[in-house]
Amino acid sequence: MTILEAQQLTKTYRLGDREICVLDGVSVAVAEGEFLVIQGSSGSGKTTLLTLLSGLDKPTSGRILLEGIDITDFKEEELAPLRNTSIGFVFQSFHLVPSLTAIENVMFPAELRHDHDAEEKANILLRRVGLLDRAGNFPHQLSGGERQRVAICRALINNPKIVFADEPTGNLDSSNGKAILDLLLELQKERRATLILVTHSQEIARTSDRIIFLKDGRIAAHGLGSHQGGRDGFSEQHHVS
Amino acid sequence: MFHKSFIRRQLTRSRQQTVVFVLCVVLSMVTLIALDSFSRSVNESMLMDARTLHAGDIIIHSHYDFSPTLDDAVGSLVKQGLIQAARVYDLYSVVRTAGDKDSLLVDLKIVEPGYPFYGAVELKSQRPLEKVLTQGNIIVEQGVLDRLHLQAGDTLNVGEATLMIADVVLHEPDRPVNFFSLGPRVFVSSRDLEALNLVQKGSRVDHLYLLKVQDPGNVDRLAAELRDVATPDRERVDTYRTAGSRIKRFFDNFLFFLDLIAIFTLLLAGIGIQSAVTAFLQEKEKTVAIMKAVGATNRFITLQFIVVLCLLGLAGTVLGVLLGFFLQNFLPFVFQGLLPQNIRTGISGWAVLKGFFLGVFAVAIFTSLPLYRLRDLKPAVIFRKEETGNRRGLPFYLTVLGVVLVFAAMILWQLRDVRIGLYFISGVGVLIALATLLSEAVLLSIRKRKIKSLPLRQAFKGLFRPRNATKAVIVTLTASLSVIFSITLLDKNLDANFIQSYPEDAPNVFFLDIQTSQLEAFSRELGIQAEYYPVVRGRIRSINGEPVDVAREWQRRGDNLAREFNLTYRDYLLKDEALLQGESLFRTGVEGVQVSVLDTFAEANGIKMGDRIAFNIQGVPLDTTVVSIRTRTKEFIQPFFYFVFQEKVLKAAPQTVFTAVRLPPREISAIQNRMVASFPNVSVIDLTETVQVFARILGKLSGITRFFTLFSIIAGVLILVSSVLATRFVRTQETVYFKILGARRSFILKVLTLENGILGLLSALIALLLSQAGSWTISRWIFDIAYHPFPLWSLLMIFSTLALVVAVGLVSSISILRQKPVIFLREQTEE
Structure with missing residues (x-):
């Protein structure tokens, strides 16, 4: 069943006199519980696609449907509850609130929806990622890997239907990066969430259900990851002309 | 470069x-x-x-009739054609309407032809003064007509004379401001002086000689000549350049x-x-x-x-x-x-x-x-x-010390008064230190609290945001608000004590300038048991052999020792007096003249028991020894004297008597009319009316003070704005993260409002605490009045501060609130 669908998404920016087209008629449908990887070189439009799909930005044209509801023209106030309950974010730069401790960062989305069990849920998640003893630490007192684990807990505390991850291992060394990705996938499976992940890594892409490859703002190719029987990322790819 | x-x-x-x-x-x-x-x-x-x-050009002033020597000297100069002279008498008196139906305390000015030599008295009719102010005529300020419901052409009883109102005075050159006057002006011609019978020995009259010198080059020389013949300490000769002006x-x-x-x-x-x-x-x-x-x-x-x-x-x-x-x-x-x-x-x-x-x-x-x-x-x-903390080593503290010292030097240079400058610097230092200590203590206690409500918790967290100038904002706002709150509270307390709720047992009518010869008849006519206070005027010549430096004393900002004092005599303590030092008011078996001194005067001038004070009582030297120090047990609306002598010492001196009585407010007017009809020379001051004058003065002065203090509030507001700007990045970051995590605009607004609200509330509460303590101290120990904390006004001041700080905080955060998450995230990624 399709949980998220993008129809002919276009995004253009004005840079001085020039108009730059970052995305050009991208359509994609994501199934519930799917792990979709978006790949492409720098400037190909992958982060832009992620921000459009997650409702952080609005397309110049095209539609976005979340669970069949058109959210393209939703105002910020209509998007806020969606972001709080249906969507989780994990960023390359972690983006933890500096004035809040690790546990307060994790609890925050649950507290926003007046969840009385926020603290308990945050404790469970932090224990699950091995950070219970660092719960009272502020972000600047944590290592990069620890910060990203806190960010993952924060993204999952409200059991979102979709998790958007923008190069979550980009700021981490390889061993930490692998650990974080394993954790993210584990938790995604446990909670049966849809995961849409932007990455440069072929290795990560191979573990996905499906891969789309962006080039110059268009889907240049898509293929199946190893979970769907693909052997080597784009070995089963279909080039789009 | x-x-x-x-x-x-x-x-x-x-x-x-x-x-x-x-x-x-x-x-x-x-x-x-x-x-x-x-x-x-x-x-x-x-x-x-x-x-x-x-x-x-030359002004000669005395509280007494001029000495014959001086009169002769002036007369001689007039005869020689060197000067023109005009006598002026200035006194408060009560005037009555025909049939003594209504009466009013007025400021009488009796002038000789020639006055004024410079400038002009402007009349409503635009006619010259000398044409209108002839014998039998008076010129009054509009207030007299308004309050007594009279018009030009009506008559008025002034002293023992009945005179006709000929015109209305608009402006007089030698009284540029009449804001402080207890009563409206009435001009009388000197030709009616005797008929008035108001200027008597010992009466409270300002005697003036105004002289116009024909050759301006002679002003200083003639003034010096007249100074030589004037009675020292009693007759003051000044030129227009040296004469002081009250205003x-x-x-x-x-x-x-x-x-x-x-x-x-x-x-x-x-x-x-x-x-x-x-x-x-x-x-x-x-x-x-x-x-x-x-x-x-x-x-x-x-x-x-x-x-x-x-x-x-x-x-x-x-x-x-x-x-x-x-x-x-x-x-x-x-x-x-x-x-x-x-x-x-x-x-x-x-x-x-x-x-x-x-x-x-x-x-x-x-x-x-x-x-x-x-x-x-x-x-x-x-x-x-992430944020980095500031290291504060010795060079930092040396720089701070340098800044403080240079600023202190600048204050002293600006004020040109080292003593007051140092008091001011110490006062501001104490105020800022107290505000810092209190804000530090409150912030520390807040930081340790566990708060359940998410917006409130987030607001409190915001106060401790790195680089937030929370403490600086609180200290600055607290300091400026303390001053404004204190002025308001003192204004309200003075108003409450003397204007709104005039003390029930305090006298409300003063009868001044009763002649000793009238005392018995006056007491009988008044028909009320009252304390009569004899008043003898005198000056201090020296204290413990140290002569009073007249020039220096007149430069003093507070009370000065060179002025004329009202002395009295009696052998007993008043009901509202108690002895602080000395076993009795006067001692027996002590040689020489004894004097009892009031504690406020003793403290202000370092007077101790046994000190020697030399007086000049209307030309008669009197050396005294301090044998007791008194204090007052009631509010200062009761009459009081700095110096009390034994009856035998001053009884024979030229004097007047006054009394202060409590009359039912509705009867004041009738009793005033009756008393002045019988004793026209007696001045009656209705304090219930006088306090209205003081209320007007007080209101005006505190209004001006508040106007200037408002600028310090603007400084606090600017610090608040610069604090928001200094933490702009962190605030934007928080706002964006909150939005990404699903916070609505209302939540972010709530957090911002609460954060600024806490800032304003803390500043206002600390300021209120300091100003209540300060105003209480001033009211109890300086004004000696009962203190009211004015809880409603206090609440109003707190809410006003709260509204101001919240409004400024929100307005300066508008761009932060509008920040789109995706733009901020993109900028961060690009970095």
């Missing part, structure tokens, strides 16, 4: 910070310049036309007080300058780090920023000078009713120069610390995203 394009870029970017910086510079000088120019204008208006202000003295004191408030504003604006520069330079940290990374020296970088700050400081200074002059032109409206009519405001070159100096100085001393910190910035900042 100077990198022009770099400097230009720094000036054109970070516009909000530069605007706040420039505004702080403007604020630091605007009130000082305005007041400086204004006091110059007031002084110049009074001195330039000093002849008009005194209505003559000028009032302005000197009041403008000096306002100067203190302006310096207070300068200090707060200085903190604002420092805060704004810190915010400005923090935004440049990455730029500075990159410059250092590519080899720029500290000297080069500091120099560029000095030029940037100098240019901004110059802009602020020019704007400050312009606004100062604008404000100066606005001040006559603020002081309306208090100023002489001929006041002319103008631009003074000295004030401009001083303004520039102050502006540059304020910028230099208050930017030194943030600039100093720039030197410590490491190129590694480029790679760090």
Whole structure:
């Protein structure tokens, strides 16, 4: 069943006199519980696609449907509850609130929806990622890997239907990066969430259900990851002309 | 050496910070310049036309009839054609309408033809004074007609004479301001002096000789000649250049007080300058780090920023000078009713120069610390995203000490009064120290609290955001609010004690200038048991052999020893008196003249038991010894005397008597009419009316004070704005993260409102605590009145502060609230 669908998404920016087209008629449908990887070189439009799909930005044209509801023209106030309950974010730069401790960062989305069990849920998640003893630490007192684990807990505390991850291992060394990705996938499976992940890594892409490859703002190719029987990322790819 | 394009870029970017910086510079000088120019204008208006202000070239003043020697000397000069002379008598008296139906306390001025020699008395009819003020005629102020329901042509009983109202006076040259008068003016011709029968021995009359010297070059010489024949300590001979003016003295004191408030504003604006520069330079940290990374020296970088700050400081200074002059032109409206009519405001070159100096100085001393910190910035900042703390070593504290000392020196230079300057610096120091300690304690206790509500918790967290100037904002707002709150509370307390709820047991009517010969008849006519106080006038010659330095004493801002004192005699303590030192009021078996001194006078002048005070009682020297020190047990509305003598010592001296009685308010008018009809020379002061005059004066002065204190509030507001700007990045970051995590706009607004609300509430509460304590101390120990905390007014002041801080905080955060998450995230990723 399709949980998220993008129809002919276009995004253009004005840079001085020039108009730059970052995305050009991208359509994609994501199934519930799917792990979709978006790949492409720098400037190909992958982060832009992620921000459009997650409702952080609005397309110049095209539609976005979340669970069949058109959210393209939703105002910020209509998007806020969606972001709080249906969507989780994990960023390359972690983006933890500096004035809040690790546990307060994790609890925050649950507290926003007046969840009385926020603290308990945050404790469970932090224990699950091995950070219970660092719960009272502020972000600047944590290592990069620890910060990203806190960010993952924060993204999952409200059991979102979709998790958007923008190069979550980009700021981490390889061993930490692998650990974080394993954790993210584990938790995604446990909670049966849809995961849409932007990455440069072929290795990560191979573990996905499906891969789309962006080039110059268009889907240049898509293929199946190893979970769907693909052997080597784009070995089963279909080039789009 | 100077990198022009770099400097230009720094000036054109970070516009909000530069605007706040420039505004702080403007604020630091605007009130000082305005007041400086204004006091110059007031002084110049009074001195330039000093002849008009005194209505003559030489002014001779006495509380007694002039001595025959002086009278003869003046007469001789008139005969020689060297001068023209006019006698003037100024006294308070009660006038009555025909049939003694109504009466009113008025300020009588009895003048001889010739008055005024300079300037003119303006009459409603535009006719000259000498044509109208003839024998049998009087000229009155409009207030007399209004209050007694009379019109020109009606008659009025003045003393023992019945005179006709011939005109209305609009302006008189030697009384430029009548704001402080207890009663409206009535002019009487000296030809009616005898018929009035008001000027008697011992009466409270200001006797004046106004002299016009035919050859202006002779003024000083003739004044010196007359001074030689005048009775020392009793007859004062001045030229128009040396004569003091009560109104000028009032302005000197009041403008000096306002100067203190302006310096207070300068200090707060200085903190604002420092805060704004810190915010400005923090935004440049990455730029500075990159410059250092590519080899720029500290000297080069500091120099560029000095030029940037100098240019901004110059802009602020020019704007400050312009606004100062604008404000100066606005001040006559603020002081309306208090100023002489001929006041002319103008631009003074000295004030401009001083303004520039102050502006540059304020910028230099208050930017030194943030600039100093720039030197410590490491190129590694480029790679760090989190906040770094400021290290505070010895050089930092030495710089702080330097700033404090230089600022203190500037205050002393501005005030030109070392003693008051040091009191002021200590007072401000204590105020800031208390505000810092209290805010520190409150913030510490808040930090440790566990708060359940998410918005409230987030708001509290916001107070401890890195680089937040929370403490600076609270301290600045607290300090300025404490001053405003204290003025309001004191104003309200004085109003409550003396105007709204006049003490029930306090006397409400004073009968003055009762002649000793009238005492028995007066007491019988009044028909009330009352205490009668004999009054003998005298001056102090020396204390413990140290002569009173008249010139120095007249320079003193408070009470002075050279003035004339009211002395009394009795052998017992009054009901509201108690002995502080000494076993009885006077001792038996002691040789020489004994005197009892009131504690307030003794404390103010360091008088102890056994001290020797030499008096001059209307020409008779009297050496006394202090044998007791008294204190008063009731509010000061009861009559009191600094010096009490034994009856045998002063009984024979020229004297008048007064009494203070409590009358039912409704009967005051009738009793006043009856008493003045029988004793026309007796002045009746109805205190219930007099307090209305004081209420008007008090209201006006506290209004002006509040107006100037408002500028210090603006300084607090600017610091709040610069604090928001300094933490702009962190605030935007938080707002964006909250939005991404699903927070609605209402939540973010709630957090911002609460954060600013807490800031305002803390400042207001600490300020209220300090001002309640300060006002209580002043009320109890200086004014000696009952203290009311005025809880409703206190709440109103707290809510006003709250509303102001919340509004300013929200307005300066609008752009942060509008920040789109995706743009911020993209900028962060690109970095």
